[in-house]
Amino acid sequence: MAKLITVSNAQKEIKRLQHYVDLVESYEADTLEKWIIKEYAFTNSLVEVAKRANDKGFTLNGEPIDKTYAVSIVNGKAQDELHRLLRLGYQQKIKPNKRSQGQVSYYQN
Secondary structure (H helix, E strand, O other), rough: OOOOOOOHHHHHHHHHHHHHHHHHHHOOOOOOOHHHHHHHHHHHOOHHHHHHHHHHOOEOOEEEHHHHHHHHOOOOOOOOOOHHHHHHHHHHHHHHHHHHOOOOOOOOO
C-alpha cells in the first residue's frame, strides 16, 4: 500500500528530485573521475560503472577499471555537489554491511 503524502510534501519532493535530475544531466564529465561519478548517478552500481568503463575502453595506467577504483572515487573527498550527494548515498547504502562485518556473536562456538 502506498504511503499517503500531503500536497505540500509532494511538491517539495518533486523539487528535490528535479534538482537532482538537473544536476546529473548538466554534470560535465571531463575527467575519468567525473565520468565515474556521473555513471554512478545513472546506475547506482559501482560494478556496472566499472563494466561500462571497460566497455568504453577506459583504463587506469593501462589497466582495466575495477570496482575497487570506482569505490575509491565515489568514497573519496567530494569535489562538488553531485559527488557529495552520491557519496552520502553510497555510505548510507553500505552502512548496514559495515555494521554486520565488525560484529561478533556471543553465540558462536
